[in-house]
Amino acid sequence: ADIAIIGGKSDDAFFAKIAKGITDATLVVEAHGGTVNYLQLQTYDNIGGDAANLVRTAMSQNVDIIAVPNWVPDTQDEAIKAAMNAGIAVILYNAGGGEKAAELGAINYIGNEEYPAGFAGGKYFAEHGAKHVICVNTVPGSGNIEDRCRGLADGMAEAGVTAEQLPLPASSFGDPTAVAEAIKATLLGDDTIDGVFAISSADADSAYTAMQQAGKLDSVQLGSFDMNVAGLERIRDSEQLFAIDQQPWLQGFLAVTLADGYVNYGLAMATSPLLTGPGIVDLTNIDATLAGGEQGYR
Amino acid sequence: MTNLSIGNLLRRPEAGAFLGMLAVILFFLVFGGVNFLKPAGIASWLNVAANIGIIAIPVGLLMIAGELDISIGSMIPAGSMIVAILSGHYELPMWISILAVLGFGAIIGTINGLLVVRTAVPSLIVTLGTLFAVAGMVLGLSVLITGTTSVAIKAPALYKAIFGQFIGGTYQVLILWWVAVSVVSVFYVHYTKYGNWIFALGGDRESARNAGIPTTRVTITLFILSACSASFVGMCQAILFNSAQVSAGMSYIFNVIISVVVGGVVLTGGFGSVVGIVFGTITFAVVNQGIYFTGFDRNWSSLIIGVMLLAAVLMNNTFRHMALNYAPKKK
Amino acid sequence: MTNLSIGNLLRRPEAGAFLGMLAVILFFLVFGGVNFLKPAGIASWLNVAANIGIIAIPVGLLMIAGELDISIGSMIPAGSMIVAILSGHYELPMWISILAVLGFGAIIGTINGLLVVRTAVPSLIVTLGTLFAVAGMVLGLSVLITGTTSVAIKAPALYKAIFGQFIGGTYQVLILWWVAVSVVSVFYVHYTKYGNWIFALGGDRESARNAGIPTTRVTITLFILSACSASFVGMCQAILFNSAQVSAGMSYIFNVIISVVVGGVVLTGGFGSVVGIVFGTITFAVVNQGIYFTGFDRNWSSLIIGVMLLAAVLMNNTFRHMALNYAPKKK
Amino acid sequence: MTTPVLELRSVDKSFGPIDVLHKISLKVRAGEVLCLLGDNGAGKSTLIKTLAGVHKPTRGQILMDGKEVSFDRPRDAQDMGIATVHQFGGTFPLMSIGRSFFVGAEPTKGWGPFKIYDRKKANEIAVKAVQDFGITRVDDGDRLIGGLSGGERQSLAIARAVHFGARVLILDEPTAALGVKQAAHVLRIVKEAQRRGLAVIFITHQVMHAMAVGDHFAVLIRGAVAADFVKGQKSREEITDLMAGGETMADLEAQISSDLATADGHPSPATL
Amino acid sequence: MTTPVLELRSVDKSFGPIDVLHKISLKVRAGEVLCLLGDNGAGKSTLIKTLAGVHKPTRGQILMDGKEVSFDRPRDAQDMGIATVHQFGGTFPLMSIGRSFFVGAEPTKGWGPFKIYDRKKANEIAVKAVQDFGITRVDDGDRLIGGLSGGERQSLAIARAVHFGARVLILDEPTAALGVKQAAHVLRIVKEAQRRGLAVIFITHQVMHAMAVGDHFAVLIRGAVAADFVKGQKSREEITDLMAGGETMADLEAQISSDLATADGHPSPATL
Numbered sequence A: 001a002d003i004a005i006i007g008g009k010s011d012d013a014f015f016a017k018i019a020k021g022i023t024d025a026t027l028v029v030e031a032h033g034g035t036v037n038y039l040q041l042q043t044y045d046n047i048g049g050d051a052a053n054l055v056r057t058a059m060s061q062n063v064d065i066i067a068v069p070n071w072v073p074d075t076q077d078e079a080i081k082a083a084m085n086a087g088i089a090v091i092l093y094n095a096g097g098g099e100k101a102a103e104l105g106a107i108n109y110i111g112n113e114e115y116p117a118g119f120a121g122g123k124y125f126a127e128h129g130a131k132h133v134i135c136v137n138t139v140p141g142s143g144n145i146e147d148r149c150r151g152l153a154d155g156m157a158e159a160g161v162t163a164e165q166l167p168l169p170a171s172s173f174g175d176p177t178a179v180a181e182a183i184k185a186t187l188l189g190d191d192t193i194d195g196v197f198a199i200s201s202a203d204a205d206s207a208y209t210a211m212q213q214a215g216k217l218d219s220v221q222l223g224s225f226d227m228n229v230a231g232l233e234r235i236r237d238s239e240q241l242f243a244i245d246q247q248p249w250l251q252g253f254l255a256v257t258l259a260d261g262y263v264n265y266g267l268a269m270a271t272s273p274l275l276t277g278p279g280i281v282d283l284t285n286i287d288a289t290l291a292g293g294e295q296g297y298r
Numbered sequence B, C: 001m002t003n004l005s006i007g008n009l010l011r012r013p014e015a016g017a018f019l020g021m022l023a024v025i026l027f028f029l030v031f032g033g034v035n036f037l038k039p040a041g042i043a044s045w046l047n048v049a050a051n052i053g054i055i056a057i058p059v060g061l062l063m064i065a066g067e068l069d070i071s072i073g074s075m076i077p078a079g080s081m082i083v084a085i086l087s088g089h090y091e092l093p094m095w096i097s098i099l100a101v102l103g104f105g106a107i108i109g110t111i112n113g114l115l116v117v118r119t120a121v122p123s124l125i126v127t128l129g130t131l132f133a134v135a136g137m138v139l140g141l142s143v144l145i146t147g148t149t150s151v152a153i154k155a156p157a158l159y160k161a162i163f164g165q166f167i168g169g170t171y172q173v174l175i176l177w178w179v180a181v182s183v184v185s186v187f188y189v190h191y192t193k194y195g196n197w198i199f200a201l202g203g204d205r206e207s208a209r210n211a212g213i214p215t216t217r218v219t220i221t222l223f224i225l226s227a228c229s230a231s232f233v234g235m236c237q238a239i240l241f242n243s244a245q246v247s248a249g250m251s252y253i254f255n256v257i258i259s260v261v262v263g264g265v266v267l268t269g270g271f272g273s274v275v276g277i278v279f280g281t282i283t284f285a286v287v288n289q290g291i292y293f294t295g296f297d298r299n300w301s302s303l304i305i306g307v308m309l310l311a312a313v314l315m316n317n318t319f320r321h322m323a324l325n326y327a328p329k330k331k
Numbered sequence D, E: 001m002t003t004p005v006l007e008l009r010s011v012d013k014s015f016g017p018i019d020v021l022h023k024i025s026l027k028v029r030a031g032e033v034l035c036l037l038g039d040n041g042a043g044k045s046t047l048i049k050t051l052a053g054v055h056k057p058t059r060g061q062i063l064m065d066g067k068e069v070s071f072d073r074p075r076d077a078q079d080m081g082i083a084t085v086h087q088f089g090g091t092f093p094l095m096s097i098g099r100s101f102f103v104g105a106e107p108t109k110g111w112g113p114f115k116i117y118d119r120k121k122a123n124e125i126a127v128k129a130v131q132d133f134g135i136t137r138v139d140d141g142d143r144l145i146g147g148l149s150g151g152e153r154q155s156l157a158i159a160r161a162v163h164f165g166a167r168v169l170i171l172d173e174p175t176a177a178l179g180v181k182q183a184a185h186v187l188r189i190v191k192e193a194q195r196r197g198l199a200v201i202f203i204t205h206q207v208m209h210a211m212a213v214g215d216h217f218a219v220l221i222r223g224a225v226a227a228d229f230v231k232g233q234k235s236r237e238e239i240t241d242l243m244a245g246g247e248t249m250a251d252l253e254a255q256i257s258s259d260l261a262t263a264d265g266h267p268s269p270a271t272l
């Protein structure tokens, strides 16, 4: 099968793991005489529109099936429908959700969902005694991050405690020191804060430094979306409470192999959606995760 | 005295940009296969080019006049958000939103222009200030008004047909707008006196003023055009994609400036052409999108983009050099 | 003939930047309270300033010499990744990594410099090409070598103490590096002939060459310094945060250029000072971080940053204008 | 007949703390060439920039045809028929000869929004005007200014002012960069303009050029009018002394020649 | 004694398709002033740029003291003692007078890596050198060049070359922007340099200046040496004609004056 799969920026640590899954799955596809074309966004400035454009680019390459995250459904649905009308099958992964897949007529949905993932984080925080969490948003204005923070707030609210957003200006994005100092200043300015939630593994590194600086390692707990080795080591050392895991490698691997099976042999999963998360990585399962993390799979 | 000699052609500012464009198209034809030039493949880079191109032309003219405008980076989401909030959230008629979008562009353009003209603060810094200020305003107001940072909008069919639709299911209607903007600009820049004023402004502002050119008026007009073009593109994106997000389009700033400079405009002003900017935009879009048609490992795509851009500009530059040194050969 | 007259002080290029800095500090003192100037508060902007400042000085010198370098945006992750891969992944001794980091900076700087000098392609475009190319290379190689895009590194205590630690638990050791770089630069730029060469280069490249200045050598050296400073900062960040990411620091490009220009360096070259750049960097860091000490709604922070930056530069500019027009009063 | 076309009444100009012009009063009539003389830095360029609308006077009045005027921008002065060639600049290296010549006053054809710049006409007029200066090398109006020699550019700027100067022509050291032939041509043009009834203000450091065309001389010393006289009232030596800032100067040539005569030891160069 | 300091042997220079210099052969000896004359665009500046190491000749040889040399950069020429004042540029608007004067050859004090730029000394020397030109307004070496008048800047550039010119001094239209006093001073400096045994190449469009200091004259017409003679071999009228590109020119003043005499109708200006 000729498969097109659309994904996030190539230097995005999270998508690098998805890409690894895709690469591994490509071996299978090629063994079956097919091809895989991975089309990546180059920026996240106009994520929905750019993804829609990539769907059309994939259409122009006469592929059999397209796997795409539905980040901004309002924006992308039109392109996805156009692909289906042109006789190209579609599989949603990473973002969008099972309902959306059913609505559009996509084969399946593989991945987790931002809002429930955030929600799970909120609940976990609340269960571990956090009463006032900040959700550090380094990309204010981007819909999927807003969803994470909203989910977090709602998950905490269910337990009667609060979370709020800390939006950072664009000039801080990618500057770990600026992110750390912003969090530190906020922690110093408000003693009621007892939890920090970072939206990416790199921001978690900064957040940890901020807590250390503010002298609040004991009074503030850290949680994050996604993880890197430094983060996993913190969890192992009990310096970070948890990380929300979406198992990106599985998302990429399954999206491609399922697409291949569907086109070549009409195979399809009976389960829909196929949820790869949210899983919580904490002290209970850290060792296995760490081993996978060091090889770039977790 | 033959006006069509090779020399005369090479002397044109767009000659280098044209050759650079040909070179990258050839490159991707060889490595990406013929899909790349089939109608659907063309759409994949033409759509991208149109979005950049509409902004690149006024920004390029500003650069020819010796100024930079980076506030476009937040004018795009501003345009999206204005139309989404007014017509999506408040459900006002579309024409009001359109007027508001262009009006906001005119206001910010005027502020940029006035600050640049009156204070002698470099335009990079002035527009950087408005870049942040507008981004902050859009974010703050969206959260205040709608409570979120991403608003849905369903434009009526008529407006969708004019501003945001796919022609034949593949080509954005924005391409037609781009063609229109290009044609009008070519006319005004290369065939009327106003174009002459822009070049003079960039060549030597003091002398241009001494020559009687209303430098203040020209500068402000150009800033208004560039701010309006950015908010217009933002509006069309919101209509096309049925939703608007506030996150600032920093990458647009880079992409537009790259397109303009690859198109042969001199960064310090005084030299360039509209057609060159169009070629530069296409070159950039082709380099950016062509990679999807090739089999190269995606992890190396940035490397290829960087090298291709450098190669295109080097080629371009060689020709500009020849152009500047060229004079009809004496027998 | 008094050398300490107010006029002479105002004439200094850093006078405006100093006043701009005072103004923003005052603003945040009023709206943010005194926490902002307590040790922990100072650290919050000083740490940010140090990271930007080490890069801002060589980039500022390049700007004084009439060139831009935006490849720093990918040199920072390159520096991080090199140290993380060599000492984290392959567990080689730290000193080898450090040499490799600086060596890589030297190579990219040389390439930038040679391309700018030999081809007359504007430096913005050349370094844009290397920006993309280095980003692609770092990503491609990291994935190839380590299989991931984020590598952990635990530096030995000695190296952590020198490159990446918090002094007194709050101040990054990078601040000391920044002070050192500033002092050395002030000396070389303002008290030796090399500084004179840089200013002449930016004033009029042709005349500078005619005056016998080795323009090629100076330009390449400056590009090497800026590339090395960026990879050095990247390395220190990796050591400090115990982990390195490949994602490019595009915002650094903006932040560094803003700091330099707010510091009174003329964008087109020929005018500026190291102390001014230092003040400009502090101004930017204060504006960026000060907001967290105030009660303003965070959603509006970009708006405040934009307005504050404009205000600081306007103040700066007023003084530069006075400086250029100043001459000792005749009786 | 006797109302001056342009008159300055005790005009002062300062740049911040620096006073450059003090109480300048001057008149220039139609059909008259006013030579503005003075040492380097005396304030000549500043004075004519004030007349051309580039600077606004700090104090004092400018009158045209006896009525007070105020120029907010160079355009205002131009619209009243004052054409100026400034000492520096005035041409655009990356523009074509034709476009540079007509910059700010482009010839157009067509109507309404479709008025287009008449490139052919502009090039023809520009090339002809420059060739009239004896610069026959320039025959293509599309060539870029950047490739012209200094003198060629200067001739272009003067040709432009002459073409547009309706009532007053102001030339700031127009002959400085010019060759003998071109300078002679400029002097002839100045006289032609005078004959056509224009008022001309002519700045030069060359006594001979001044004496050849001037009807009326004004000497600036340190920003003030130190002398104001008509042709014939002062000898060449007196004028030279005044031009040198009021210092007594022995006759230039005489002095140098005698230096030369008394100098010994320099080898008599062999012919090649 | 008779080996020329600097010699050109059939040097050609083209810019792409444009041939600017054809087979130029010239010599200049120590203690000799070579006046390079010629119309605008004749190629004088291009010729001296070739000597100063700015351009490389397309063909032909440059000899110093009879030995062939090749200048890859202006620095090379400077290191061999050739100091040049180019027609344009040479000063840096945003630099101080002292720094601009010594740019590329800064005086230093201290040792090793701590050699510091000697600002005081640089300012003193620069201000003195400029004041020697009669420009007494300039008394502060820290002032920026941007605020100086055109003539003040030109004087600064010449003062610089004179200060650094060890063996050959090349001046491209040095007197063009200068006042009478300053021009006289430049001529005196040229003669002084000659007396000290320097070889001087002097470009000017003013016959009087050329005749006042020149020992030896070379006239370029359209990029070729049209005449090469020593002082006294040609009359002023002949030289003027040659400078005008070989065209027969009536004596400039005479012609203009007679024009003036025959012109009627221009009002006799009233004294103010």
Ligand SMILES: Nc1ncnc2c1ncn2[C@@H]1O[C@H](COP(=O)(O)OP(=O)(O)OP(=O)(O)O)[C@@H](O)[C@H]1O
Residues within 6 Å of the ligand: C325, D015, D018, D020, D038, D039, D040, D041, D042, D043, D044, D045, D046, D047, D087, E137, E147, E148, E149, E150, E151, E152, E177, E179
């Ligand atoms: N914008 C300015 N700011 C400050 N000082 C200035 C400015 N323009 C001119 N000056 C000063 O005013 C004085 C007169 O300058 P101006 O250019 O009018 O002299 P000039 O008579 O034209 O001399 P030249 O014959 O050399 O051209 C000079 O000392 C100069 O330094």
Ligand SMILES: Nc1ncnc2c1ncn2[C@@H]1O[C@H](COP(=O)(O)OP(=O)(O)OP(=O)(O)O)[C@@H](O)[C@H]1O
Residues within 6 Å of the ligand: B325, D137, D147, D148, D149, D150, D151, D152, D177, D179, E015, E018, E020, E038, E039, E040, E041, E042, E043, E044, E045, E046, E047, E087
């Ligand atoms: N870089 C260049 N590229 C192309 N043509 C050039 C270049 N430099 C000079 N020329 C041409 O060479 C010719 C000679 O120029 P040059 O500047 O040497 O004249 P010049 O004798 O110094 O004249 P002037 O007296 O006006 O200064 C001119 O026609 C000019 O257009």
Ligand SMILES: [Mg+2]
Residues within 6 Å of the ligand: D044, D045, D046, D087, D172, E149, E150
């Ligand atoms: Mg003057």
Ligand SMILES: [Mg+2]
Residues within 6 Å of the ligand: D149, D150, E044, E045, E046, E087, E172
């Ligand atoms: Mg010349």
